[in-house]
Amino acid sequence: MAPSKVNSAGDASVSCSQPENGFLNSLSLLSSEKAVQELLQQSPLQSTDDHLIEFSDAMRTVAKALRRAAEGKASAQAEAAEWKRKYELERARNLHLEHKGFLNDSTTYINCHMLEQSHRENNGDEERTENLGSPSNEQSEHCCGSNGICSHEVLRDGDRDSASKVVPNKFARKASFKLSWCCKGDQSDQHKHDIVSFERGNITTAERSSKQISLKWESQPQTVIILTKPNSTSVRILCAEMVRWLREQKKLDIYVEPRVRAELLTESSYYNFVHTWKDETEIILLHTKVDLVVTLGGDGTVLWAASMFKGPVPPVVPFSLGSLGFMTPFHSERYREYLDSILKGPISITLRHRLQCHVIREAAKNEYETEGPILVLNEVTIDRGISSYLTNLECYCDNSFVTCVQGDGLILSTTSGSTAYSLAAGGSMVHPQVPGILFTPICPHSLSFRPLILPEHVTLRVQVPFNSRSHAWASFDGKDRKRLAAGDALVCSMAPWPVPTACQVDSTSDFLNSIHDGLHWNLRKTQSFDGPRDT
Numbered sequence: 001m002a003p004s005k006v007n008s009a010g011d012a013s014v015s016c017s018q019p020e021n022g023f024l025n026s027l028s029l030l031s032s033e034k035a036v037q038e039l040l041q042q043s044p045l046q047s048t049d050d051h052l053i054e055f056s057d058a059m060r061t062v063a064k065a066l067r068r069a070a071e072g073k074a075s076a077q078a079e080a081a082e083w084k085r086k087y088e089l090e091r092a093r094n095l096h097l098e099h100k101g102f103l104n105d106s107t108t109y110i111n112c113h114m115l116e117q118s119h120r121e122n123n124g125d126e127e128r129t130e131n132l133g134s135p136s137n138e139q140s141e142h143c144c145g146s147n148g149i150c151s152h153e154v155l156r157d158g159d160r161d162s163a164s165k166v167v168p169n170k171f172a173r174k175a176s177f178k179l180s181w182c183c184k185g186d187q188s189d190q191h192k193h194d195i196v197s198f199e200r201g202n203i204t205t206a207e208r209s210s211k212q213i214s215l216k217w218e219s220q221p222q223t224v225i226i227l228t229k230p231n232s233t234s235v236r237i238l239c240a241e242m243v244r245w246l247r248e249q250k251k252l253d254i255y256v257e258p259r260v261r262a263e264l265l266t267e268s269s270y271y272n273f274v275h276t277w278k279d280e281t282e283i284i285l286l287h288t289k290v291d292l293v294v295t296l297g298g299d300g301t302v303l304w305a306a307s308m309f310k311g312p313v314p315p316v317v318p319f320s321l322g323s324l325g326f327m328t329p330f331h332s333e334r335y336r337e338y339l340d341s342i343l344k345g346p347i348s349i350t351l352r353h354r355l356q357c358h359v360i361r362e363a364a365k366n367e368y369e370t371e372g373p374i375l376v377l378n379e380v381t382i383d384r385g386i387s388s389y390l391t392n393l394e395c396y397c398d399n400s401f402v403t404c405v406q407g408d409g410l411i412l413s414t415t416s417g418s419t420a421y422s423l424a425a426g427g428s429m430v431h432p433q434v435p436g437i438l439f440t441p442i443c444p445h446s447l448s449f450r451p452l453i454l455p456e457h458v459t460l461r462v463q464v465p466f467n468s469r470s471h472a473w474a475s476f477d478g479k480d481r482k483r484l485a486a487g488d489a490l491v492c493s494m495a496p497w498p499v500p501t502a503c504q505v506d507s508t509s510d511f512l513n514s515i516h517d518g519l520h521w522n523l524r525k526t527q528s529f530d531g532p533r534d535t
């Protein structure tokens with residue numbers, strides 16, 4: 001009988017030494033197959049299997065340990081980056097103050113103080129000093145008491161000491177305001193943190209989700225920044241008109257971008273009073289000077305405005321001069337009427353949450369090499385860029401494995417961004433006031449990949465694995481593309497600084513108007529009355 005062999009893969013191979021004898025060959029084949037069956041049931045193979053199972057278990061344990069180590073590293077790096085950013089912000093602020101002589105020159109101190117005082121008095125605004133400079137003793141936790149929160153809490157403008165008490169900024173010219181959560185048209189007594197109450201052992205939910213947020217100025221706004229869509233004649237004309245009106249009728253200080261100031265001055269030297277800034281350091285400090293942001297353009301201009309404020313954002317009034325205008329409820333023709341009532345207040349606002357993203361490089365030797373955070377109002381997208389290969393993205397939520405995205409990419413979106421790219425990729429539309437993060441795949445190569453909505457408190461990590469065929473690309477509100485190489489990760493969580501946007505009516509009406517007018521949501525001709533019906 002011809003000898004039968006089993007190769008390393010467990011396949012049987014038969015050597016036939018006498019090919020001329022067909023009958024004998026068939027016989028030997030049959031007996032070889034039998035021998036193979038017998039061999040397969042023998043213990044050496046069984047034990048090989050056992051070893052393989054043991055080995056793969058061990059590999060899995062090693063992989064798990066490696067993943068945990070990588071996760072620990074990523075979150076430590078994210079935390080380090082956040083501390084670095086805070087340090088840099090503080091340093092920039094100190095440099096700026098030093099530059100202005102506020103810190104060292106006592107003469108300047110007094111002069112500035114007097115100047116500031118006289119400016120306030122000229123504006124009939126002595127009250128503002130009290131608001132900003134001397135929080136009363138009862139204001140131990142929230143200076144506005146329990147019925148609402150103040151501007152410095154929403155804007156978190158960093159003027160707090162380590163014990164989290166408000167450090168009064170004597171020179172701040174910013175108007176202060178108070179936010180309160182109203183329910184069915186009434187001012188609610190409940191503070192924003194009263195989401196649940198525990199009475200007599202029962203847990204009940206407060207009606208937080210139905211509450212409209214109202215902003216009430218506690219001192220008159222004095223400084224407005226106008227941000228405009230570039231290369232638009234209608235925007236340029238409106239901007240010039242609005243600057244003149246705000247100056248002459250409302251006596252406001254006005255900031256515009258350097259490009260816009262140059263355009264205004266080309267038109268007339270009248271616009272010499274308009275302020276601008278020179279460099280990034282001054283942009284970082286804008287939120288300490290500006291009371292209100294006005295945008296003239298479409299949604300892209302609102303995104304642009306939000307991106308200028310890497311920390312706290314003053315209330316934004318978005319005027320619609322674009323094609324879609326999901327976040328721009330104010331019609332530009334009626335700007336006088338709208339601005340008049342907004343400057344008086346109170347106004348309904350939508351607190352639009354932003355996501356804070358860190359790119360963590362595998363190659364970073366230490367936390368100082370980690371890139372600074374990027375804040376997005378709509379979404380961060382991780383996609384395949386120009387690569388023709390599927391993305392392979394490992395996703396974790398608070399260090400638990402979520403899934404691997406194999407497809408064109410992944411969108412991590414805010415609820416404000418739910419009507420933008422995420423919607424086009426099949427995500428749900430979510431009211432902007434709902435706190436959450438949307439996890440929406442882009443063209444997943446799988447039949448069962450439904451989009452997710454995760455709670456606001458989670459930290460998401462999207463990692464390009466080492467066995468990925470190509471790089472991935474991250475983009476932030478459709479801008480600023482960054483390459484993610486194998487081993488790089490993007491860590492994303494809710495940012496502490498929302499964008500407060502003024503509502504035309506209220507948060508819910510504005511959202512519904514946008515999906516009806518902007519997207520023609522569920523538009524269908526009404527079925528006619530005549531025809532068959534249930535009897």
Ligand SMILES: NC(=O)c1ccc[n+]([C@@H]2O[C@H](COP(=O)([O-])OP(=O)(O)OC[C@H]3O[C@@H](n4cnc5c(N)ncnc54)[C@H](O)[C@@H]3O)[C@@H](O)[C@H]2O)c1
Pocket residue numbers: 298299300301303322323324325326327378379416417418419420421422424476477478
């Ligand atoms: N396939 C898509 O739908 C797709 C692709 C790429 C980017 N985008 C979106 O474009 C945004 C960048 O906007 P841009 O103006 O700088 O670029 P853009 O000029 O290309 O305009 C994108 C369009 O998206 C609309 N849009 C933006 N934010 C929106 C929102 N929150 N809700 C509803 N519609 C919104 C804008 O009105 C505009 O019509 C990105 O954040 C992304 O969401 C969408």
Ligand SMILES: Nc1ncnc2c1ncn2[C@@H]1O[C@H](COP(=O)(O)OP(=O)(O)OP(=O)(O)O)[C@@H](O)[C@H]1O
Pocket residue numbers: 227228229230257297298299300301302303304321322323324325326
């Ligand atoms: N001040 C600005 N400086 C530089 N770029 C800006 C500025 N404002 C807007 N942009 C950019 O210009 C582009 C178009 O802006 P925007 O979306 O506001 O106008 P639109 O396309 O006419 O309106 P819509 O978004 O409604 O279609 C966006 O990509 C946006 O990022």
